[in-house]
Amino acid sequence: MENIKLSYQTMTGETQAIKDISFTVEAGDFIAxxxxxxxxxxxxLSCVAGLxxxxxxxxxxxGKKVDSINRYTGYMMQTDNLLPWRTIYSNVxxxxxxxxKLTEENIAYAEHLLQKYGLWSFRDSYPSALSGGMRQRVSLIRTLAVKPDxxxxxxxxxxxxYQTRLNVSRDVYSILRSEKKTMLMVTHDIPEAVSLCDRVLVLSQRPAVIAADIRCDFGPGRDPVAVRNTQLYHTYFDRVWKEMAE
Amino acid sequence: MKNTVFSRSEYLEKIKKEKIMVRSVQIAILVLLLAGWEIAAQAGMVDSFIVSSPVRMIKIFIQMAGADLVTHILYTVAETLIGFTLGVVMGFFIATALWFSRFASKVCAPFLVVLNSLPKIALGPVIIVWSGAGAGAIITMAVAISLIVTVMELSHGFYSTDSNLLTMVESFGAGKTESFCKIVLPCNIPVLFQSMKVNIGLSLVGVIAGEFLVSEAGLGYLIVYAGQVFKMDLVMMSVILLGFIAFIMYSAVSRMEKIAVKLINHI
Structure with missing residues (x-):
């Protein structure tokens, strides 16, 4: 099995953005x-991606040092970055x-993902015909198609x-869980972090260090939308909130 | 303006009506202008020997059409199209090279600005010496005028490509060539056509300027010749023909642009 370790320090020019950050991500973990x-x-995050x-x-x-773009990671941004001149299928x-790596096996896997996540019937459409949530899902499948860990x-x-966001984050959560992926996400949205992830790392003001490492355990079979109503969620939320406020 | 909710048919009707209105007013303005010109010339308010008149232009047109007018038109159009194509192709390759090398792009920037503001027509005599008095010089002139603008516009477009898209392909491990082919180039098709629209006009300017200096045929030649022998009817007729040619060529590029943009964006 994979074993992802990550230690990292940086100084960007005159402003020291990140002072000293080290942490380890275990395979299968969802970390915010x-x-x-x-x-x-x-x-x-872009350091992890090798960008x-x-x-x-x-x-x-x-076990390998990241010094350039690597095949282990898949990177997703705020914008879905679908190319308007390509169909959903060829975007993926x-x-x-x-x-x-356009092998038969890989193409079959991409097609399987499209089918599994309800986008097969849109394979010949262009991105402009899809809603924001669907586009973000296509973008995820494009990332998953290269089989990153x-x-x-x-x-x-x-x-x-807001509504799309809840739905898409739930979809992404279940897709990544069922594909047994490891996830590292950056967000400014505490509810999103707490409801989706096993661990929340809180960074301090610049120069950043890890101010807190909070484990969010909701037990097996969690639903990122439903957990938002539990008492446990509020406890975790408060802890993250307090750490950020300090 | 009041916002009203229209039914589909009302809406289409309204758009159609507006289109017809715009077109009719345009035609009316043209007719009025020509009629006014003709009347003023006939009534002796303006000297028709100097400013010509629509009827005189039609007469000379019919007379010339029987002679070698078509040859002159073909010369000018052919030279313009060759100059335009060369300008676009060369401009595209230079802009591409400048995208691949940010260093080269930075080095070239001030030179491009100077070359762009330089009135290239001033190079006319030099160009004639270089490429000989003939079609070569005329086409060189057209390229000289349109090339730098193409390079600057395309290069700016290339460098303004959505950085998120570039990051996305880079995260998949794309190199510069792949980023260019898969992202930069398709993203800049609209920019390419935009610069072609400017270019087709500039090429015509270059060709006419070239024909003024050296040539045995072409509308520019015709204008210079007619001016020298005080055939103002011929001068004015040629100028109006040039207007037509410019309009037709621009429309053609514009039509191609619409198709290309539609193919790219699928909206």
Whole structure:
């Protein structure tokens, strides 16, 4: 099994965005990073993706140091970034196309994902015909098609309206769980962090360090929308909130 | 304006009506202008020897159409299209190279600005010496005028490509070539057509300027020749023909643009 370790330090130019951050993500964990805006959460994530190099320190995934774009991670952003000139089907295959992995097996897997998550009938449509929530799901499938172990979500739901956001985050949660993926997400939305993740890392103001590492355990078979009504959820929410306020 | 809720048929009717109105007013303005011009010329309010008149232009048109007018038109159109194509193709390749090398792009920036503001027509005599007095010089002139604008516009477009899309393909491991082919190029099709719309006009300007300096055929040549022998009817007729040609070529590019943008965006 995979064993993802991550230790990381950085200094961006004159402003020290992140002072010293080290943490380990176990395979299958869902982890959220929350923190005040401008504390370098997104930069942290793009370091894991290999898009940015940390000033010092290193990211290690599956025992290998990340020094460039790597095949273990899938990266999702706030915008769905679907290409309007491609059909849903060929949008989904974009990642495989770039990685030159358009094998029959991989295509079958992408098609299977489209079918499983209710987008098969839209495979010949263009992105402009889909709603924001559906587009974000297509974007997720595009990321999953290259079979990454670790999913990186950078404010992936924040462009959606509230209702869509709840639905999509629930979908993404169950998709990632059933595909047995590991997830590292950055968000400024505490409810989202608490309801979706097993662990919430709270970053401090710049220069950032980990202010708290809060475990959110709701037991097996959780529903990210339903848990929002439980007492436990409020307890976790308060803890995260207090840590952020400090 | 009042906002009213229309039924589908009312709505379509309204749009159609507006379209017809715009077109009728446009035609009316044209007719009035021509009629006014003709009347003023006939009544002696303006000297028709100098400003010509619609009827005189039609007469010279019919007379020239029997002679070699078509050849002149073809020369000008062909030179313009060749200059335009060369300008767009070369501009595209230079802009692409500048996208691949940010360093080169930064180095070239001030030179491009200077070249862009420089009146290229001033290079006319030099161009004639370089490429000889003939169609070569004329086409070079057209390219000189349209190339820099294309490079600047396309290069700006390439560099303004949505960075989120680029990050997305990079996260899949795409290199520069793949990013360019899969993202930058399709994203900039509208920019390409935008610059082509500007370019087709500029190429015509270049060709006419070139024909003024050296040529044995073409509308620019005809204008210079007619001016020298004081055939103002011929000058005015040629100018109006140029207007028509410019309009037709622009419309063609604009039509292609609409199709391409539709293919890209699927809205």
């Amino acid at each position: 990073i929350v923190g005040p805006s401008g504390c370098g959460k997104s930069t942290l 940015t190099q940390p000033t010092s320190g290193q990211v290690i995934i599956n 295959l974009l990642g495989l196309e770039i990685q030159k 670790l999913l990186l979500l950078d404010e992936a739901f924040s462009a959606l309206d």
